[in-house]
Amino acid sequence: MALSLFALTSNPSSRIVKFDISAPVQVELTEYLKEQEQQFDEAQEEIEFDGKYKPESDEILCINGYDDIDGLEGAIRAPLGVEPVNPDEDFFLEIKALFTGYETESGTIKILLQNFDRRKIISTNGLSIFHANNVYKKIEGIGITVDHKLTATLEAGKLKFYSFHTTRQMFDLSEYYKVATDDDVFEFLQVDQIQSVDSHGFLDMADSWVRRKISLIQQSGILQNVPLHEMRAAAIDFNIPFETIDEGGSEVIGIPDNKSDLKKLLRFLDEDYYKSPLSKTNFVTNSKQLVTEQ
Structure with missing residues (x-):
């Protein structure tokens, strides 16, 4: 099962967009994100979020009945209908989160989310280089760095997260605190x-x-x-x-x-x-x- 990569943006006309990635990168990305999912799900106890409790290392906060008003689940179910990312720096600044997901054995859609920090943008401003085959090569075009951990998951209306502060940078959670x-x-x-x-x-x-x-x-x-x-x-x-x-x-x-x-x-x-x-x-x-x- 290869995972697709999407972006949630603050642009109302392009709320959800999809990254067109090569097959080899998609395979590596899938393994990378599934490892993050496994680490994220290691919490032993779920705590209903009330805006005050700070979870311990083996606890995770959750909101039941979260409304997926942005339509993330729909993008996972029908990725071909999602417009591609506009490879433009101004557009990349509108990205709030990266996400992917898949259909579970029970038929629900599990969505894996990463808060998108603008520092993760690989800009075309200046000269960006990377190391390969003992030399540094120029990065052609704009790009992003996919983070090493998940921020939240959403499945069957249950939003799970460790940090409310980080999660609310992706979603409007004002009604829940x-x-x-x-x-x-x-x-x-x-x-x-x-x-x-x-x-x-x-x-x-x-x-x-x-x-x-x-x-x-x-x-x-x-x-x-x-x-x-x-x-x-x-x-x-x-x-x-x-x-x-x-x-x-x-x-x-x-x-x-x-x-x-x-x-x-x-x-x-x-x-x-x-x-x-x-x-x-x-x-x-x-x-x-x-x-x-x-």
Whole structure:
């Protein structure tokens, strides 16, 4: 069984496209992805996703009743009807995920997905070379690197994943996580990396948007995993309000006292900002709008 390779894009007119690959590459790709599937399925226990629980190494998160509104299953069942990928850098920037899949013995379609990082684009900008037969050769045309692990699987309406933060870069999962409660907000404000502020005063600024962002930031663990100096450097790059203060001998993130700057900070911490590695242009991911002075 040879697997086909598809891309899920943000382009509404070409939501799903197919890579036309040679037979030898398809065979190797199939073996490569099936090995990843085996590793992905090693989790011993499935945990229903609630937006808060972080799985252990032998656990995996799942969402039951996920609606395949993009039609990934249809592409697997009828690959010949899917239009080919447009080999253009602008189009490649619209790719959100790579996926493949097959029909199981029970008749369901199992879909294997990889989040697509723009750094995986092999660009025609500049000169790209690869090593073969003891020499480096020029790469002709645009290309991609297929990652070494799966991000998620989807079968019979069950979406399984280890990282919600990564999976939601492929799918809109906003309906599946809960906004932060007052207790969640208080917990967020007690994180070591956050300035101590009046909790009840902060609640006055905590509308539903703020609470959703807090829930996502807590889920991602970015405050615990990314050093403050790296956050500061990125914030400077994007002109995002990001103040740190000394509190009891420790550097912490200052909390803005107005809702506008607070939302900019939370959006930044939720990593809605990125820099295109090809154009070196700053965007906000939910709109692809150019970032200007804040």
